[in-house]
Each structure stands twice: as structure tokens, then as C-alpha cells.
Amino acid sequence: MMDVLDAEFALRFLHMCRNGHLMGWHERNGGNLSYRIKAEEVEEIRGDLSFDGEWKPIGTSVPALANEFFMVTGSGKYFANVLLNPKDSVCILEIDDQGENYRICWGLVNGGRPTSELPTHLMNHEVKKKLDPKYRVIYHAHCTNIIALTYVLPLNDETFTRELWEMATECPIVFPDGIGVVGWMVPGGREIAVETSKRMLVHDIVLWAHHGLFCAGEDFDSTFGLMHTVEKSAEILIKVMSMTPIRRQTITPENFRDLAKGFKVELPEKYLFEK
Ligand code: 13P
Numbered sequence: 001m002m003d004v005l006d007a008e009f010a011l012r013f014l015h016m017c018r019n020g021h022l023m024g025w026h027e028r029n030g031g032n033l034s035y036r037i038k039a040e041e042v043e044e045i046r047g048d049l050s051f052d053g054e055w056k057p058i059g060t061s062v063p064a065l066a067n068e069f070f071m072v073t074g075s076g077k078y079f080a081n082v083l084l085n086p087k088d089s090v091c092i093l094e095i096d097d098q099g100e101n102y103r104i105c106w107g108l109v110n111g112g113r114p115t116s117e118l119p120t121h122l123m124n125h126e127v128k129k130k131l132d133p134k135y136r137v138i139y140h141a142h143c144t145n146i147i148a149l150t151y152v153l154p155l156n157d158e159t160f161t162r163e164l165w166e167m168a169t170e171c172p173i174v175f176p177d178g179i180g181v182v183g184w185m186v187p188g189g190r191e192i193a194v195e196t197s198k199r200m201l202v203h204d205i206v207l208w209a210h211h212g213l214f215c216a217g218e219d220f221d222s223t224f225g226l227m228h229t230v231e232k233s234a235e236i237l238i239k240v241m242s243m244t245p246i247r248r249q250t251i252t253p254e255n256f257r258d259l260a261k262g263f264k265v266e267l268p269e270k271y272l273f274e275k
Pocket residue numbers: 029030031032073074075076077114115116117140187188
């Protein structure tokens with residue numbers, strides 16, 4: 001039997017919260033993180049979990065996640081404080097056998113509830129688990145530059161994907177499936193969760209206009225790295241746009257096709273339009 005806070009996944013979860021905070025992506029309680037805990041990891045910490053918590057409605061239905069356990073940030077909790085007092089800021093929850101309710105098995109010792117974006121996290125997890133069970137991390141952050149771009153660029157997948165790809169040669173290799181864009185919606189409920197999870201069928205990155213980003217990945221490093229790559233590319237784009245409306249040179253559709261061959265990735269032609 002192992003304490004939750006001695007488990008490798010818990011350390012990595014807390015470390016990622018801290019790193020996100022240091023990037024400036026988590027003002028106040030902005031952003032949230034969830035991890036679908038592996039069955040063998042649950043067994044290691046089972047003795048540190050309690051199973052007498054009240055079942056509460058998730059607010060949506062995720063039958064493919066029945067009986068799974070998640071580590072999730074708490075609603076209203078500051079990423080800046082997660083390392084200072086993990087048991088106050090974070091929880092482990094169990095999903096019931098219908099995928100309709102959850103109960104808290106560890107953490108949030110001073111009360112509270114899991115992130116208000118739980119429906120989006122869980123619906124994204126469900127979509128990704130069905131596509132590839134290796135996916136375990138869903139991360140939401142309020143990254144400054146990509147949010148700024150949602151006021152200026154047309155809100156569609158093609159524009160955001162292509163513009164960000166053009167800003168760094170690594171981008172099409174890191175996110176060959178591009179970015180899904182959701183227009184402004186009220187956060188925190190089922191409706192936005194449905195729209196987001198639809199896009200997660202195709203993309204690992206979904207942008208919420210005037211709000212932030214959701215990234216999905218197999219582990220903490222790759223999911224954080226994805227967020228960082230997109231946000232850095234957004235920063236370069238803003239610098240370029242701030243200097244001049246004219247691009248003297250850029251990465252061309254032909255360059256992208258060569259890159260795809262060289263790195264053996266498939267880049268959908270819909271992103272390689274002539275401008
Ligand atoms: P929570 O504090 O409920 O996680 O909300 C933060 C947030 O970013 C909502 O989109």
C-alpha cells in the first residue's frame with residue numbers, strides 16, 4: 001500500500017500544475033487538469049482511498065468511463081497553490097458503473113468539488129479512450145497569446161491550424177491533426193463539453209474562443225509539451241503580425257508536403273490551401 005502522494009503519477013500531476021503556473025497560463029483559478037489513473041496505479045493506492053463519499057451527478061453521461069478513477073484539480077483552486085497543499089487543491093474521484101455519477105475518494109479535504117469543467121474533461125477522456133486507450137491526460141489552460149488570436153483571426157480550424165503551423169517548422173509534426181475551434185460558449189456545462197468532445201474525435205487540441213485551450217495526450221509531458229508548442233507558435237504569430245502585415249517569406253504548402261514526406265506524417269490537404 002502506498003500513499004497517494006508517493007505515487008509517481010501524483011507527483012507528475014502536481015509538477016505539471018506547477019509548470020503551468022510558472023508559464024503564466026493559470027491566473028487565479030484559471031485552467032484545470034485531469035488524469036485517468038491506470039488500473040495498476042489504483043491498486044497501489046487503494047488503501048489510501050475512502051469509499052464512503054456521496055455519489056454526485058457528473059452532469060453528463062460517460063458510460064465508457066464506468067468504474068474508472070481520475071485525479072482532477074478542484075473547482076476554484078489556484079494552480080499556484082497545488083504543490084503547497086495538494087490534498088486541499090486536488091482530488092481523486094471514482095466514476096460509477098453507469099458513467100453518470102462520481103464520488104470523491106481522496107483530497108479536497110477542506111471541501112469543494114472537482115473542476116467546473118468536469119463534463120468537458122470526462123467527455124474528452126471518453127472520446128480519446130475509445131480511439132486509443134493510451135490517452136490519459138486532459139489539460140485546460142488560459143494561454144495568453146492563443147486567446148488574443150481568437151479576437152483577430154477567423155474562428156475556423158483551417159485558419160488557426162495553418163497560421164500556427166507556419167510559425168514553427170516543428171508544429172505540423174507535433175500536431176499534424178490540427179486544431180479544432182469552438183466559437184464563444186458559456187463554459188462549465190454539458191453543451192460546451194459536447195462541442196469540445198466532438199472535435200476531440202479528430203484533434204488533440206481544441207480552442208475555446210476568448211477563453212483558452214484544451215489538449216489531450218498519453219502522458220503529462222507530451223500533453224504539456226503540446227500546449228507549450230501551440231502557445232509558443234501563437235506568440236511568434238503575434239510578434240510577426242505586430243511587426244508588419246507582409247510576410248517576406250514563409251513555409252509554403254510545398255514545404256509542408258516535403259516535411260510530411262521527410263517526417264512520415266500525414267498533413268490533411270485542407271490545411272495546405274493557397275493563400
Ligand atoms: P475551475 O476552477 O472550476 O476549474 O474553473 C477554471 C476554469 O478555467 C473554467 O474554465
